[in-house]
Amino acid sequence: MEHSPGTSFEKERGVHAIQVRDDLALATCTTPDKWLLLLKALADNGIPVFHLKLHDSSITFIVRSEYVDRVLAVSDAVPAVTVIEPNVAFVSVVAGAMRDLSGIIARIFDALVGAGVQILQTGDAHDAVHCLIREESVATAVSALQHEFELAAGGVA
Amino acid sequence: MRVMVQKFGGTSVATDESRALAADRVAQAVEAGWSVVVVVSAIGRKGAPYATDTLLGLLNGVDPQVSPAPRESDLLLACGEVISTVIFAQTLRARGYETIALTGGQAGIITDYEYTNARILEIQPAYLLQQLGTGRIVFVAGFQGATERGAITTLGRGGSDTTASALGAAVKPHVEHVEVEIYTDVDGVKTADPRIVKDARTLAVASYAEVSEMAHQGAKVVHPRAAEIAEIHDVPLWVKSTFEEAPGTLIRRTNTSEETSPRITGVTSTGKLVYLRFPLPDVSDTDRAKIEREVYRLLRNEEISIHLSSTGNGAFAFAVVREHLGRVAELIDGLVIPGELGPRTHPPYGVITLLGIGSKGRGMNAQRTLLAGASSLVDIRVVEADLVENCTMVSVIATGIDDIPGIFVKMLGVLDEQGVWLYQTADSEFSMSVLIREADSVRAVRTLHEAFHLGNAGTCG
Structure with a gap:
């Protein structure tokens, strides 16, 4: 039988982006x-x-x-x-099906505490974990999170 | 060709009477000129002979100490949908329609190898389209697919909704028009659970994002994964009742919603939660972060998810699902975490933190006894968690929250006037949530529903 071209259907699972909201x-x-x-x-x-x-x-x-x-x-x-x-900023780890994924916040703490970034506040939604940090730490935090979640350096929105 | 994908849940095909009503829906679509694909869930809910939970119970009952292989679990779990699909196809065949029943794999659903929670990689709809082209009604077992090597997989929670949505997306490029109908036991997406709020209104139109958020926050109409797939592929999704004649809710892109955004969409409640708050009033930020990290690491190792996390201002706090409390207490109660070092020349040489959990703190007391001998050398900081055992989360779902000034404070003020104690809050792009006592949940939902005029007599935002 002749097959139609396949269609990609679902969102990616797991962590797929780091977002920064500053100012x-x-x-x-x-x-x-x-x-x-x-x-x-x-x-x-x-x-x-x-x-x-x-x-x-x-x-x-x-x-x-x-x-x-x-x-x-x-x-x-x-x-x-x-x-x-x-001068604080939100660094957010964005994932699909966050509530099916245990341990994301543990990995975030591992990455940020390990990098010496102070976490001022945390919050979570079904698709993201947000960490409030000082703006001066944003570059360090993003780098640490990219490394922890094996994201390419360009994976920041 | 105009294709209608209709999905029927377990209650819709559980009895001869309900199956007859569901069959009427299929027949109506055929008579209206649609080519129809029917996605079917397993018959009935837990306790019914072929329900998914019943089959799982059979397997787990062999030896509760030995977990079934996920691959074999899927092989068994997929049977429930296969049985109901064949029976429902036969129901239409008995009415004189040409039918064919397919497994998910036969319908072309190819998944990855994550058994029990597989992700759809692609769908090859050629055979399904060919069968539709012959005039047959195509019945597809929901909740399942197959790997590229043919092993049967299941799609996880909400799997049949996902099947319907994905099949709609798969046929869309090949047909003139496609719509998906999710049939259930309510007549659409409601502004609140009608068992709690008698005058909950059925939304005529809702956006994918609204429905997805409502589902994530506890509404049980459409699985968010199905809404996400429909959104990605721009497939119109209807939610309708099998059992009553009503227009239902059309789910589609925001810019075509019945109400101009912003609007308040509904009120939901979800979860039997426990809230744990660890007071750390005189602890340095560095030590607090270390303590928090150790707690989260332990929970991660046990795959225990946390919600409503909060840190800073002399404490950290989070909620867990209540069924996990025993394990959380076992892990954390009595936990000893080394903190900052002191001088090397004289005691105290540093500080260690000992965690306990409320009245469950037997582990902490035992550790405290063991550590008594060290108290002349190091400072021992004892931290007992405050525990609120019977919590739930109530959420107001809205679009364009930033454009509705004061919506969150109105929610908080209304609950405050009602004497509802708020333990924590959370807000996102589409929702505002409060953690409250479960005993206040019904009152909170009803009060918020009324305060935001969401009922049949209201203006809905």
Whole structure:
């Protein structure tokens, strides 16, 4: 029988890319009873926040650098105490079927801790693990992750 | 040729009555002029004689201490779909239609060698197309393919949805038009689980990304892998009910969605999770990273996935599936991790960290006794994890989140007003999630569904 040309169907499995998102700032609100008010005030002022994390006596979230001054102004107005760490970046390890793959975060820690990169925050979705690091460490982190996951040097989006 | 690929799940072909209704759907498509490919799952669910879980139980029951070879597991598991495919084909044949039943391999589905979770490498649809060309209805056993050497493989979870979607993609270049219909026991993709939210609305149209995200976050309508394949090949995917006449949900590219993006798509809940938080208030960043790395390494060795990871601000935390808690406790409770070295000239010569897990901390107590003799030489830092055992994740699915200001804070505020305690949050391009007590899950889903006006009386974003 004559065969039709084959068709490639599925996404690649496993880690297939490293992504970098820079020009970010890490905000820490250390006024636990005001965090919801602060987030509402930020939303009312049209300031997008993401990667919100709840801690024992604080919250952290990420904003784009261009919003830092406005975040501090809104925080003062609430009033809440918010500390900004500027010049941070997300380095994300992107994979297909992430939740079927155990151990990716362990390998990320192996690679980044081994390379002396401090991980400020982590997060995960079904297709990626995100690590917040200082911008000065991005090149080292990307190189370490490419090596760990055997990605070509060009595999950064 | 216009091809309709119809997929029927186990409940749709489990009884004579349901099979008759499913057969009606096939007959309607044929009478409407479609060339029809029918993908069938194994009959019934666990407990039914030929259900996948029943077959697996038979195999594992031979000797629970000896794991079956994956290749032989697949050979057995594929039988459930073969049986239901032949029986369903015979149902249509008895109505006077010309039919042919094929295994996945016979339908041209070529996979890799990853038994029990094989990936489709290619599909050679020539024989299937030839059979359609003769006017036959082609029945294909779902959930399976074959390696290039002919060994039967299974496709893993959601496998029959994947088969249907992939067959649609395979025939698309060779025919005038193709659509895929996934038949199930609900009438489409809902804004929430209708067992939880009575007025959950059926979406008329949804994007592949929305449905994929909903599936990843716990909705059980279409497997995300099937949605991904349909998206890659731009194949329209319908979700319809076998049991009632309703238009269903059309899944296609975002820019053709019924609602202009952005919109809030639905609310889901998923997972029986345990949340572990390790407080490390006076630990250096270097030592925290080492401790975290050691914990993750151990979990990796046992292939235990973690979710909702968080670090920094004097702690690290993550969630695991509840069934893994016992093993996690065995691995971590009593774990000793060397930390930073102190001076070489006098004690303490360094610090070691001893981890424990809540009331399960027998290992930590035993280690603490063993380490007592060393306490004059090194600092012993004892870290007991806070444990929240009965958690679940509730998510709001949305497109264009960045363009809907305050959506996340609205979600958090609504739950706060309801007194729902939030342990952790996560957000991505298409969803915002909170980790809460399982006991609050139903209330949280209903409240969020109402707050975002997602029901039949609402405006849906």
